[in-house]
Amino acid sequence: MAGPLDGLRVFDLTRVLAGPSCTQILGDLGADVIKVERPGAGDDTRKFGPPFVTDGDGKETTESGYFLSANRNKRSITLDLTSPEGQDLARDLIATCDILVENFKFGNLEKYGLGYEQLHKDNPGLVYCSITGFGHSGPKAERPGYDFLIQGMGGFMSITGEPDGEPQKAGVPIADLMAGMWAAVSINAALRHREVTGKGQHIDIGMLDTMAATLSIQGLNYLTSGVVPERLGNAHPNIVPYQVFSAADGDVVIAVGNDSQFKRFCDFAGVPELAVDDRYKTNDGRVRNRKILIEKLSEVVRSKPSKHWLEGMDEIQVSSGPINRLDQVFEDPQITAREMSIEMDHPLSDKPVKMIGSPIKLSESPVAYRHAPPTLGQHTDEILEELLDLDTAACDALRQKGVI
Numbered sequence: 001m002a003g004p005l006d007g008l009r010v011f012d013l014t015r016v017l018a019g020p021s022c023t024q025i026l027g028d029l030g031a032d033v034i035k036v037e038r039p040g041a042g043d044d045t046r047k048f049g050p051p052f053v054t055d056g057d058g059k060e061t062t063e064s065g066y067f068l069s070a071n072r073n074k075r076s077i078t079l080d081l082t083s084p085e086g087q088d089l090a091r092d093l094i095a096t097c098d099i100l101v102e103n104f105k106f107g108n109l110e111k112y113g114l115g116y117e118q119l120h121k122d123n124p125g126l127v128y129c130s131i132t133g134f135g136h137s138g139p140k141a142e143r144p145g146y147d148f149l150i151q152g153m154g155g156f157m158s159i160t161g162e163p164d165g166e167p168q169k170a171g172v173p174i175a176d177l178m179a180g181m182w183a184a185v186s187i188n189a190a191l192r193h194r195e196v197t198g199k200g201q202h203i204d205i206g207m208l209d210t211m212a213a214t215l216s217i218q219g220l221n222y223l224t225s226g227v228v229p230e231r232l233g234n235a236h237p238n239i240v241p242y243q244v245f246s247a248a249d250g251d252v253v254i255a256v257g258n259d260s261q262f263k264r265f266c267d268f269a270g271v272p273e274l275a276v277d278d279r280y281k282t283n284d285g286r287v288r289n290r291k292i293l294i295e296k297l298s299e300v301v302r303s304k305p306s307k308h309w310l311e312g313m314d315e316i317q318v319s320s321g322p323i324n325r326l327d328q329v330f331e332d333p334q335i336t337a338r339e340m341s342i343e344m345d346h347p348l349s350d351k352p353v354k355m356i357g358s359p360i361k362l363s364e365s366p367v368a369y370r371h372a373p374p375t376l377g378q379h380t381d382e383i384l385e386e387l388l389d390l391d392t393a394a395c396d397a398l399r400q401k402g403v404i
Contacts, residue, residue, distance in 0.1 A: 003030020004365045008191070011090075011097040012036060012074065013114075015043040017147070017173055018131050018207060019103035020070035021180030026099070026187065027073025028358045028367045034093065034383055035071065035374065039078040039402060042376040043067060056350035063348055068355060068373045070180075072344070075371060075379035078404050085403045087112050089388070095123060096387045099187060103131040106141050116202040126200040127190040131183050135206025145207050150175035154211025159218050162233040178214050179207045240286035241265075241297055244323065247306040254301070254309065255319040259283060264316045269300050330354075344372040380404050 005026060010033040012023045020035075020043070027033040037043055049064035077093075080086040091113065094100060100119070102109060109115050116128045130136060133145010151157050151169045161168035186203045194200055212219065218229045221237060229237060234253075236242035241262075242255045256262050259282055266275040274280050274296065279289045286293055301309060306322065313320035324332070330341045340359065343352035358367040384390040384404070398404045 002365060003028070003368060004362070005191075006030035006365075008032070008099065009097040010034065010099045010101060011094050013100065013102035013104065013109070014131070015103065016045055017070055017176040018179040018183070019101055020045075021177055022129070022131065022183040022187070023074065023101050024070050024072055025180070025184040025358075025360075026101075027371070028360065028369075030365070030368065031099070033074040034097070034379075035074040035076045036079050036081075036090070037076055037376055039080055039377070039404060042076075042078070043071070045070075046376065053346060053349050053353055055348055061348040063346070063373070063375065068353060071373035072355065072369065073371050074374055075383060076374035076377055077380045077383045078377035079380075080403050081112050081114070083401075083403055085398070085401065087114065089384075089398075089403065090114060091119070091122075092388055093383070094119060094126070097126070098191070099127045099129070101129045101131070101183065101187070105144055106130075106132050106134075106136055120200065120202075124200060125194055125198060127187055127194060127203070128200065129183050129187050129190075129203040129205065131179055131205045131207070133207050135209060136204045138206075140208075147173040147175040147207075150207045150211050154208055155215055155219075156211055159215075159229050159231055159237075161231045163231050165231070167231070174214070175207050175211050179205055179210045182210045182213070235290070235294075238287060239283060240290050241294060243294070245298060245301040245309075247301055247304060247309055249305045251323050252301070252306045252309050253319075253321050253323060254313065257319065261318045262286070265313070265318050268312050268316050268318075269297070271296070271300055342369060344369055346372045347375055347378065377404070 008031045010023055010026050010031050012019070012033050012035045014020050014023060015037075023033050023035070045067045046062060046064060048066035050060065051065045052060040053063040053065075053068070055061055079089060081090060094114075110118065116130070119126055119128065132141070133150060134140040134143055148169055151174065152167070154175065156174065157167035157169055160170065183203065183205045186205065190201050190203055218237060221227070221229055234244040239257065242257070243253070244251050245254050254265070256265050262280070263275040266272050274293070278285065280286050280293050310320055310322065322328075329335060335341055340357045342355050342357040344355055346353045353372065360367050381392065381395045384395055395404065
């Protein structure tokens with residue numbers, strides 16, 4: 001069954017994570033993604049390890065787990081964009097594509113004749129998406145941007161971590177991933193616009209912008225009140241109790257979403273008086289009196305093992321759960337049932353490599369896992385023959401010149 005983007009082609013000039021995560025989404029949705037890499041080097045993340053994929057003898061290859069995370073459903077071509085011949089080939093290939101995604105530093109592609117305005121003249125239907133640290137306008141546009149830097153500058157780290165600890169980044173590159181997600185959403189919107197009008201357009205995604213958007217409720221808490229939010233650790237800024245509690249034998253998450261749940265929770269916990277106390281019977285009161293309430297509840301939760309709370313909360317329909325390690329996550333029957341843990345054959349391994357599946361579940365055009373993350377230049381000759389009708393001799397000549 002064809003995906004919703006089947007028949008569309010993407011010229012993928014991205015590397016590391018923000019751009020590749022975007023183009024992987026497009027590939028999962030059926031697009032033919034041509035990943036363009038530097039000859040002899042490729043995407044830097046191929047070497048971001050260990051861990052690396054192991055071959056049939058158990059030896060490490062040059063393909064990292066990091067690279068596998070964002071490069072499924074792509075074909076790899078090597079192309080030297082610094083050479084005039086490489087630039088000509090790129091323009092010829094782009095002419096066959098519907099979408100171009102790039103995360104070069106602002107202005108760099110113009111040096112190679114591959115900027116939006118330069119390509120738009122000959123390909124007015126091209127959807128051209130740029131992903132940079134700070135976008136293509138504003139006083140910081142020319143600065144490079146990295147995930148860690150953006151998490152800090154975008155305010156995310158100031159609200160992440162324990163109140164008496166240092167600011168913390170997320171455990172995954174959230175700024176990169178959210179930029180990739182917003183880029184994929186924008187590209188699909190631009191494709192719909194092109195379908196209606198016939199016109200392509202330039203999409204300008206700045207990671208700092210997407211990080212500011214990710215501030216969500218905390219950003220609006222500040223804009224509404226003028227009060228700068230502080231770090232709350234695992235507590236929720238607007239709902240109480242909604243955090244990690246220490247049970248007698250380990251930590252659990254208890255998330256009480258409304259006043260009726262709070263009453264059921266208090267009844268089960270053996271403290272029904274808290275649910276009728278004027279200080280706590282409404283969420284507004286619980287937020288305002290957070291400190292003293294959490295002290296009382298922490299003592300109660302600590303008196304029983306985690307099983308007591310997890311099973312009890314499930315029975316009274318109050319959200320709770322364990323804090324799983326990653327091995328427990330990928331062994332979870334729900335994760336397995338939802339096909340979030342998948343395996344794909346890989347050319348460098350004699351056994352399938354394990355990967356994280358796509359969370360996109362479409363009833364009529366489901367995600368298909370067509371290509372494992374490619375080896376460097378794996379499809380160069382195939383793509384040049386298929387799209388530009390270059391034969392083996394022509395490809396060999398280009399390779400001897402270092403163009404591919």
